[in-house]
Amino acid sequence: MSASLGYDLIVQQLIPGYASLARLAVALLSVSPLASRPGAAVLVAGCGTGAELVEARAQRPDWQLTAIDPSAEMLAAAQQRMGGDSIRWHQSTVEALQADGRFAGALxxxxxxxxxxxxxxxxxxxxxxxxxxxxxxxxxxxxxxxxRSPLQHQVEAAWLAFQQASGLNADPQALEPLTQGLHPIGEARLTALVNAAGFTDPARIFQALGYEGFLLQRRP
Structure with missing residues (x-):
């Protein structure tokens, strides 16, 4: 099994709904006011092994894609997965990219x-x-x-049950980036941060246990 497919399988077994998440994310962006334009420039920030890139090419082959990731290993896995696709690749963080106003949308x-x-x-x-x-x-x-909820313990137990039912049996080292050293925040804090960054209030578009997805728009 390739590194990219192995990683994706682990994430699918760990996160409910992950298998369709890339499809949903691309579909949302593809009908947005700016990224719906033919040949729109789209950024995939933290491309990992390329799940969103695969879906973007399937739904919007006209997009001009830029993929960035600070991990050389992840970037190499994504490049191998996408073959000779004309994607702009950067081993970089978004802060170092310096791409002012370049993109119509981002994932x-x-x-x-x-x-x-x-x-x-x-x-x-x-x-x-x-x-x-x-x-x-x-x-x-x-x-x-x-x-805060009296049912939170049940949600946490359900996450473990989901992983077991999905057959998750991964090396702890493979799971560590996805389960350890994380810094989740609540929706109120997220709203404050995205407003300070220059976005409108977040609109929730996905939720599966503790994982949530939001659609944000840069203010004019």
Whole structure:
């Protein structure tokens, strides 16, 4: 099994709904006011092994895609998966990309959760907003902090049950980036951060246990 397919299988066994998440994210962006234009420039921030790139090519082969990831290993896996596709590849963070106003839309899946809320989350979101044209949209998906609820213990138990039912039996080292050292935040904090970064209020478009997806738009 290739590295990219192995990683994707682990994430599908870990996160409910992940198998269709890339399809949903691309579909949302493809009908947005700016990224719906033929040949629109779209950024995949934290492309990982390329799940969103595969779906983008299936739904919108006309898009001019730029894929970035700070991990050379992940970037190499995505490049291998996409073959000779004419994607612009950068081993970089979005903060270092310096792509002011270049993109009509962007996708960021399971990236913000790994950044500490010490200014790093705000810097990431601000750089994403800056990289978009005014009115450009971002699909953001991450693990979120749980709301206070007497049923939260059941939600956490259900997540473990889902993993077991999915046959998750991965090496702990493979799971570590997805389960350890994460910094989830609540929706109120997310709203404050995205507003400060230059986005409108987040609109929820996906939720599966603790994982939530939001559609954001850069303010004019």
């Amino acid at each position: 960021s899946v399971l990236v913000l959760q790994s950044l500490a809320d010490d200014g790093s989350k705000l810097a990431f979101l601000t750089a994403l907003a800056r990289s978009l044209e005014p009115g450009g949209q971002l699909v953001l998906v991450d693990l979120m902090a749980p709301e």
